[in-house]
C-alpha cells in the first residue's frame with residue numbers, strides 16, 4: 001500500500017484478492033466506515049468527512065484524475081478520516097471490502113447507461129446487491145440518488161423485491177454536501193432518492 005498520500009493501492013497478490021483490512025487504513029480504525037461509491041470530484045466526501053470526524057470515509061472511483069484531486073484536497077484540508085481507493089466499484093464491493101464492515105454506502109448519480117443495449121453496464125444488478133449485503137453491517141444503509149428516472153424505477157423495483165433490504169427515509173444532502181452532478185441537475189430535473197437498510 002502507498003503511504004505518502006490518502007490513496008490506497010493494493011500491492012501484493014494477497015491484497016488484490018482481498019478482503020482488505022479497510023479499518024486499518026485509518027488513524028482511528030474503530031470508527032464506523034462510510035463508503036462513497038463513484039465519489040467523482042469528492043464534494044460530498046470532503047464536506048461529509050469534515051462534518052463527521054468520528055466517521056471514517058472511503059471514496060471509491062475508477063478515474064485516477066478524480067481520485068488524485070480528492071486526495072490533494074483532503075490533505076490540504078487535513079482530513080485524517082478520508083481514504084481513497086482507485087478501483088472498479090463492483091470489484092471493490094464484491095471482493096476487496098471485508099464482510100459486515102460498512103455502516104453506510106452513498107451511491108450518487110451512478111452512470112445511467114441510458115441506451116437499452118448498454119443497460120448491462122449499470123452498477124446495480126443482482127450481484128451488486130449481494131455484494132452490498134455482504135459488506136454491510138446489520139442495520140447498515142445504502143443511499144442512492146439519480147437524475148435518470150428509468151434507472152430510478154429499476155432501483156426501486158430491485159430493492160423492493162429483495163427482502164434483505166427495507167426502505168427507510170431517503171437521504172437528502174445538506175447544501176454544501178451536494179455533489180457536482182446534483183448541483184448540475186437540481187434546478188432542471190427531478191432527482192430520485194432511495195435509501196434502504198440491511199434487515
Ligand SMILES: C[S@@+](CC[C@H](N)C(=O)[O-])C[C@H]1O[C@@H](n2cnc3c(N)ncnc32)[C@H](O)[C@@H]1O
Pocket residue numbers: 037038039040041060061062063066087088089090107108109110111123179180181182
Ligand atoms: C456520474 S459521475 C457521479 C460522481 C459523483 N458521485 C457525483 O454525484 O457528482 C459517476 C462517477 O462514478 C465513477 N464510476 C462510474 N462507474 C464506475 C465503476 N464501475 N467503478 C468505479 N467508479 C465508477 C466515474 O468515474 C465518476 O466519477
